[in-house]
Amino acid sequence: MAETKGIPTIDPNVQYVGVSKLRTLNATKLRSLDNTLVIQDPDDKPLAVVLSYEQFMEMQQERERIIATLETLFDKTEQADLLKALQQTQNGKTKPFSVVRKTLAKGSKGKG
Amino acid sequence: MDYEVELTNVAEDSYDRFRAKAQTYICRGLHNHSAVRNFYAIQKALDETIPLDPLNPELALVGHLSFLYILPLGQVSITYTINEAKPAVIVQTIARTINNEGMRQWLNTGIENGELGPLLQSLGIQPSLLKMQVNSRYAH
Numbered sequence A: 001m002a003e004t005k006g007i008p009t010i011d012p013n014v015q016y017v018g019v020s021k022l023r024t025l026n027a028t029k030l031r032s033l034d035n036t037l038v039i040q041d042p043d044d045k046p047l048a049v050v051l052s053y054e055q056f057m058e059m060q061q062e063r064e065r066i067i068a069t070l071e072t073l074f075d076k077t078e079q080a081d082l083l084k085a086l087q088q089t090q091n092g093k094t095k096p097f098s099v100v101r102k103t104l105a106k107g108s109k110g111k112g
Numbered sequence B: 001m002d003y004e005v006e007l008t009n010v011a012e013d014s015y016d017r018f019r020a021k022a023q024t025y026i027c028r029g030l031h032n033h034s035a036v037r038n039f040y041a042i043q044k045a046l047d048e049t050i051p052l053d054p055l056n057p058e059l060a061l062v063g064h065l066s067f068l069y070i071l072p073l074g075q076v077s078i079t080y081t082i083n084e085a086k087p088a089v090i091v092q093t094i095a096r097t098i099n100n101e102g103m104r105q106w107l108n109t110g111i112e113n114g115e116l117g118p119l120l121q122s123l124g125i126q127p128s129l130l131k132m133q134v135n136s137r138y139a140h
Helices: A020-024 A027-031 A053-074 A076-090 A097-106 B009-027 B034-052 B101-112 B117-122
Strands: A014-018 A036-040 A046-050 A094-096 B004-008 B069-073 B076-083 B088-096
Touching: A014 A020, A020 A036, A053 A076, A053 B101, A076 B004, A076 B009, A076 B076, A076 B088, A094 A097, A097 B004, A097 B009, B004 B009, B004 B034, B009 B034, B009 B088, B034 B069, B034 B076, B034 B088
Parallel strands: A014 A036, B004 B088
Antiparallel strands: A036 A046, A094 B004, B069 B076, B076 B088
């Protein structure tokens, strides 16, 4: 859990509100929701979080990109091929796709 | 602006393998075989999708690996980098999409329970939920 000792950090995008706030939320308000709302009970205990659909999708997409990053790192075959390919890029061992296609179409293959 | 597409030797070898495999089925008239569909998807990506819109942020990896882009094409994925100076897209690998449900579950759990926190940190990754500051009295 994020916590800063000394100077407290305030996230301006998170608003802590009471349950009554839920009753004021209609379709228009929800559509233009910029902040994340943390709904609390009268004892300030958080009960639920309201965020926009777009924000949720962004978080979901971010999760997918993190998983893709880790999968790339953990997959031994992909990792080995990728390292080799990056080395080739650094050494200038790349060929235009148009050349690759032409070479293969002719039935012979020369390496760059 | 169109980017020129270049292939590393690794990517070229893979492209050739996918092409040769598709060719055997095309010769037999099996144009709907998955090997043929995969090859056509690769062709289309290299001809159209990648040169026109390579900087799609949805395809970029995160943290220190954010210079890598992965374009998923169903059973196949294309990993590439961008050379803005040329400008060109360098296709690094063309490979079967990683499809390991067990690993995905393990990674998801590890992110949620914080077990993978140190690893994510070392990779320069900070999930947005962890960035959200919460008052300590809410931390139950």
